[in-house]
Amino acid sequence: MEPRCVYCLNEGVPFTKEHVIPRAFGTFENNLTLAPEERPTVCGDCNQLFGDTLDLELGRDSLEGLQRFHEKVADPTKIEKYFGSNLQVRLPQDGPYGPVQIRFVEPRPNSSVLGIEPVPQVCFRRRDDTWICYTEDELAEVDPKNDPDLVTEGFKLYYAASDGEEAEERLVDLLATKGITFENRTPIEGLPGDETEITADIESELTGVLSRALAKIAFNYMTWVAYPDDPTFPYKEEFDPVRNFIREGDGRAADFLDVRDEPILTGDGDRIRRANGHLVTLKWQATYPGGVISLVSPFNMITYRVILARHMSGVWRDIQSGYYWNLWSGAAGRLRSERDEIIPPRPYQLP
Ligand SMILES: [Zn+2]
Structure with a gap:
């Protein structure tokens, strides 16, 4: 044969x-x-x-791809090549930060585990005191003012230092197109430091x-x-x-x-x-x-x-x-x- x-x-x-x-x-x-x-x-x-x-895609943009880091069969310094749209990782709704969407980054100095940072996003409080967060892409699709449960004053902006102030400007401009003003913005909040172990919700x-x-x-x-x-x-x-x-x-x-x-x-x-x-x-x-x-x-x-x-x-x-x-x-x-x-x-x- x-x-x-x-x-x-x-x-x-x-x-x-x-x-x-x-x-x-x-x-x-x-x-x-x-x-x-x-x-x-x-x-x-x-x-x-x-x-x-x-x-x-299986190795780099899946739950199994993420598990590779846990099992140390992937190099965390190459993290920028990983994770496109198949994985969404958020901090827990009931945690101190609300459901902030995060991404994985290279380990910080003297660390061997992946670091995390927020993707640029805006988080609004709801009337029941929970929070809802929109990334730039998500915000382009919704009009927060149409959601009666959303408090559009006192929102929080999140972005990472590596995104620079352009990310802040983009978010503010995007909010302005939705009629949400800049003045009521609260200061940007940081995320937990690297020493802290946190639980995250992963959607794949x-x-x-x-x-x-x-x-x-x-x-x-x-x-x-x-x-x-x-x-x-x-x-x-x-x-x-x-x-x-x-x-x-x-x-x-x-x-x-x-x-x-x-x-x-x-x-x-x-x-x-x-x-x-x-x-x-x-x-x-x-x-x-x-x-x-x-x-x-x-x-x-x-x-x-x-x-x-x-x-x-x-x-x-x-x-x-x-x-x-x-x-x-x-x-x-x-x-x-x-x-x-x-x-x-x-x-x-x-x-
Ligand atoms: Zn063949």
């Missing part, structure tokens, strides 16, 4: 090494790769495309690109598992919808991926996660509705279920397996599972 790319299905193209879990999520002993020598399955074009788009959007990046981890793993016993398996036409979703963005993300509450490992609960690392599992569900399903959980944090194929023809094979990338030890290896139990999916044990 002439090697073919599992994503674009092209033959006779140069193959390159694709990491099952993106390299941004750590380096591991016994890491899984689709390498040209043993598994010539991902071409240079697809590899490049994924690295420049899917893997980049699971975009189409992030969904494709997570589905790719599942498809990579399925391809890795298929070799060497059945190297034709990843090319089955039942996989074409997810293949085209990953490669081209065709179809609706919700048809391929959803967020599951249940943890992957035996003994883990909703809030208890014993394994500090990445988990990926795969099974071919033989009985109705059938299908090839993978669970993907970077950092054992959120579990995503990826439907690789809804129906599958051919003779059923037991491909149930799971893999664990351990961030504590830097080693990776197979999970143990109950081989005779296919439905419902059996949680896995750590090796």
